[in-house]
Amino acid sequence: MFDQLPAELRLKTLAYLTVRDLRNAQLVSRSWQQFFIANESTIYRHAAVVHELAPDSEVSLAEACSRGSIVAAESWKDLLKRWFRLETNWQGLTQPKVKEFRASGDEVHRIKVDEDAGYIITTSMAGGLWVTDLYRNEVLWALSEDHVCALAHCEYGNGYIIFNRMGSGKEVWRRASDFDNATPPAGSLPDYLQQGAYMDAATRYRSDTLRGHFRPWALITMPISARAFRFVYPHLLVASEDQAFVWDIPTMRNIITIHDTQTVVDRGILGRINYVEMNDRYIIICGSQQLRIFSKSSQGALLFHIPGSKSTYATSALDLSNLPIEHEHGTRDVVLIPRVTTRHVNGVTAPPAPLPQDMMDAMPIDDFVAAHFTPCGSVLVALLSFGRVIVIPNIERVVNGEVPLRQSALEINLRSSPLASPAISRLHSKYLALGEGRIAVATRDGIYVITLNYRARGIVAPKETDLQEATSQPFPDLTICQAVYFDDPESLYALSCLQMTATSLFFTWFLPVMPESPRLQASSDLLEHSDIELHSADEVDELGSSGLLDAVGNESMYEGNDNNQASRATDELNDAVQLVGSSTQPHWGEDMDSNGSFPELQMYDTFSDSSSDTSNESRYSTMTTVVCIDFLPV
Structure with missing residues (x-):
């Protein structure tokens, strides 16, 4: 039945499919595969819009590559393929x-x-x-x-x-x-x-x-x-x-x-x-x-x-x-x-x-x-x-x-x-x-x-x-x-x-x-x-x-x-040192700066405008x- 629809309606329908669904769809039959080959650029351009790699179907391939931080894609299909692999890398399914x-x-x-x-x-x-x-x-x-x-x-x-x-x-x-x-x-x-x-x-x-x-x-x-x-x-x-x-x-x-x-x-x-x-x-x-x-x-x-x-x-x-x-x-x-x-x-x-x-x-x-x-x-x-x-x-x-x-x-x-x-x-x-x-x-x-x-x-x-x-x-x-x-x-x-x-x-x-x-x-x-x-x-x-x-x-x-x-309060840190042990940790008393801070810890985002002591770094x-x-x- 899909084959009997006008080409324009088929393209609009495919525009809502995900990358994986598109890949599976072209394997349904020889006629579907031929339709994909003949309309590859349009199909994957629409897919880029679905996956938010492009704001609309009028954007250029170069701009879409820039938005997705994927350089040198040779085609819209190549762009989606690279993006797909980027996502699987982020989730440990393939390795970066x-x-x-x-x-x-x-x-x-x-x-x-x-x-x-x-x-x-x-x-x-x-x-x-x-x-x-x-x-x-x-x-x-x-x-x-x-x-x-x-x-x-x-x-x-x-x-x-x-x-x-x-x-x-x-x-x-x-x-x-x-x-x-x-x-x-x-x-x-x-x-x-x-x-x-x-x-x-x-x-x-x-x-x-x-x-x-x-x-x-x-x-x-x-x-x-x-x-x-x-x-x-x-x-x-x-x-x-x-x-x-x-x-x-x-x-x-x-x-x-x-x-x-x-x-x-x-x-x-x-x-x-x-x-x-x-x-x-x-x-x-x-x-x-x-x-x-x-x-x-x-x-x-x-x-x-x-x-x-x-x-x-x-x-x-x-x-x-x-x-x-x-x-x-x-x-x-x-x-x-x-x-x-x-x-x-x-x-x-x-x-x-x-x-x-x-x-x-x-x-x-x-x-x-x-x-x-x-x-x-x-x-x-x-x-x-x-x-x-x-x-x-x-x-x-x-x-x-x-x-x-x-x-x-x-x-x-x-x-x-x-x-x-x-x-x-x-x-x-x-x-x-x-x-x-x-x-x-x-x-x-x-x-x-x-x-x-x-x-x-x-x-x-x-x-x-x-x-x-x-x-x-x-x-x-x-x-x-x-x-x-x-x-x-x-x-x-x-x-x-x-x-x-x-x-x-x-x-x-x-x-x-x-x-x-x-x-x-x-x-x-x-x-x-x-x-x-x-x-x-x-x-x-x-x-x-x-x-x-x-x-x-x-x-x-x-x-x-x-x-x-x-x-941190000195007593808390001393407690921490006792529990961690001294084999790989600094001696707090020797490393404390003039403000009672510990430069080595640099725990989250540490820098004080009021102190520049770097002797312990x-x-x-x-x-x-x-x-x-x-x-x-x-």
Whole structure:
């Protein structure tokens, strides 16, 4: 009957099918196969729209490749095939490859990635800032360690770099190629130190194209010491202990000031500032006692708060401590493995049982150490210090009181073993990164990739019963994968940054203890030996019931804060040392800085404007570099 329909109606019908369904459809008969061959471009162009790789059927192939971060696709069918393999790589069904970027330095502290421009921006534990070519692994431009302070945190977006200088100032630099028709704002002009650093860098890194080069745009002088800052173009959010400020960076206007962020609410204060985040509607401040959501308006009213002392936050939860791991250690052919796959409501477990009261009484408050909005802005993800991730879809409805937090949220416990000690667990979480529909988390147990609603884009068509059952759950189709190849405890302990793009994970890694493998050797020829053979699409299709999972991938990267979250009460840390042992850990008394903080911990996003002591960072000197798990198929 399908063969008897006009060609136009057949094409419209096929436009609603997923990639896998299209592949199966052309195998139905010889006539169907011939129809596919004759109309291949139109069929797969429509499929690109269905899978959100193209906004509409009028977009060009080159633009669709750019949107999906898939370069050099030869046809619409090739684009969909590459995208399909990218998604299976992200979920551990086929294996990604591993790269190392030695040109970025051997004391890397922070990482920012611009895949469109093709470069990586890094700061160092010893000072300095580098811009490294993403494909040739060579330095394009740099600022010296005499200008950029040690352990500098940096933010990046839309061609702007923002990093802290000693004290409370923030330097703003702009991509040199964007200066053609731009004039720095008069109210916050760069000072002579920035101009001198610019001239020095221009002399050392001469270029006709100025690719990867930056020029000073402005200098922000804060009246008080800042604890954390976050740049989401075009706005920069800076928080002190009891105030928050928002600047419009292109014009350098202070557009929002929030006072008294520590006001007592629900018998608690915000506490030590750990992290800040914002989207178009909300400002998030993560404190040691509460996470608070403020309105992103001129008044900056407090709209909602979440205490950090709850044993559970959601009626839907997943707990990795109850699940066995298939591979205790990765190999060169097993970089990423699936740990959890929930296909419908029955796959989501009940909330974990409350902890015993005596342990709850002894447990310090579980800090909210980081929070991020997904690129679409509707989902908020928060990371707590004990290794728990809280995913809140439809955050606007929660803030407005239309739905309770416990019913809306999903709680994920990434501890690989049950809670052994509050003091140890308090040092557990390391870093959080977000993409569209994906979450990356680093803890002291490992590096995890969480894919939300993996079938939403149609790689595997869900059964009708699954859809009906799933309506009461926040994320019925979810996978959690673990990068078992990167499980060395000391390297995870030293990890200071994690970034996620549409195609890759970037993170700092403690080089001497990288997994010994021809594909991960610490040498200049690593890139030549890093490719891991990928299964063909036919082989992946044969996986059958093991799953051809779907995820929603998009460009997004996590931007960190310059806070000093690593500081903890001395007695808690001493308790932790006693439990961990002294064989691989520093002696706290010897390594404590002038503020009572522990530079080595660098737990989530640690840097304090008020401290620049780096004497203890030499423990990781010449050892920490940038590693990339590249999920893009070759």
